[in-house]
Amino acid sequence: MHLDVSDGIGTITLDSPHNRNALSAQLRKELKERLDAAIADEAVRVIVLGHTGKVFCAGMDLKESRSADADAQGVNEFPALLEQIWTCPKPVVAKVGGPARAGGVGLVAACDIAVAAEEATFAFSEVRIGVVPAVISVTVLPRLNARSAHELFLTGETFGGSRAAEIGLLNSAVSADGLDVEVKRYTDMLALGAPGALASTKAMLTAQQPAKMSEAFEQMLELSAEHFAGKEGQEGMLAFAEKRKPSWVPEALR
Template sequence: MATYRHITVTYTHQGRVAVVTLQRPEVRNAFNAEMMQELIDAFQTLHQSSQLHAVVLTGAGPIFCAGADIRMMQESVHYSEEQNREDALRLSDLMRVINTCPCPVVGRVSGAAMGGGVGLVAVCDIVIAAADTRFALSEVKLGIAPAAISPYVLRKIGETHARALFVTGERFTAERARQIGLVHVVVPAEQLDTALESTLKELLSSAPQAMRVCKTLATTVGQMPSEEAREYTAATIARLRTSPEGQEGLTAFLEKRTPKWTMHEEEKM
């Protein structure tokens, strides 16, 4: 695994879970160009790991992510329009590479998620947040807009909430984030890791290749014409039923035993 300056990538649960941690707590894990590129590189590497059951995205220290780094914003004041376009495309690339991660991405969110930090939350498949976390799409307060992250935020919260939160830039609670679909689970801060482990336990009991197919279904089928969806879903289930995982899962169910993919590596030997 590559060495990064502003993030860390570690593995847990016999290598079946990767943990990507933002490592700039002194600036509330705010983005700079280096961090964004490191995240892109790390997730591109994780895309290639076929046995991962999950990737956890979190931040070091009490704050998940405060959005753009102040120094980065200061520099952007002097950028040309083309330089600003390139900067926005880097953020867009980051959102896309996390959003398209083949296995589920679980957000462990605490403290605050502001601006681009909300974008990171939006591209996670499952989000667990501490109850005292505060969120804001605060770009409008700086005379700009959440443009690069908007496709992903809109898919999560819908137009009606985006119309309000994009233009006010107001702060909102974790409970409101849950109500609008940005967050899935809200727990007291001291229970955050317990809730994360509970979610990982569920994911570790699921077949890793089937999970990838399920994620693709969730993100694509709703946008297909009905006949295309009909053919695609029929072909998908036929392929899965005849796959090694599908055969093992159905056989294990009929034999009333645990599927082999839930076993730890040392148990397989």
């Protein structure tokens, strides 16, 4: 597992091709460590989750999952990983160049932006081995339209990048040759956002909405006023007036 930082982008690379980047205990441990490091590093503005080898992630390591021990199955660790990505204060972009299955699809869905090669394939294969896609449903279901979720969760059918983009699992599916360019297009746009504003926007997007609209407006007015009066808001408006890039924009994008 690698974490490389360049021009504000922290790239975490799943690097266990011998088992198709399956979510073994070791991989889960290393992924959490790299996520912790990327979140703590002020130089990292955007996180990219990529992989080596032909497969993005084959899901849980079935050799370990046959154990009756819950920790070996990742029952406790994997939900925490998905939540860490989902609630990460920095935008996370999935870069998928090959197949993703089961838990691997859960990782893709947990990311804010997901880009894949058209040739990449996906499947919720759990039912075909007698288990339920329960944990990953927490991150996957908010992304998919209901009809597709029922179809693909129940059949376990394999589908490609274009279909994944159509149903909301991906933001875009491109040719394998264009994957790097498309990911960079997104990371460049995300790096233009103010770090604090991005973190608050992510929290807003994932927060449970109040039952009453009046309560929602009250909360959003408070959030809006806080950022308009804050350092980032003041700097952003001043930079706009002075026709320059705000101070948080990386040098490479100025």
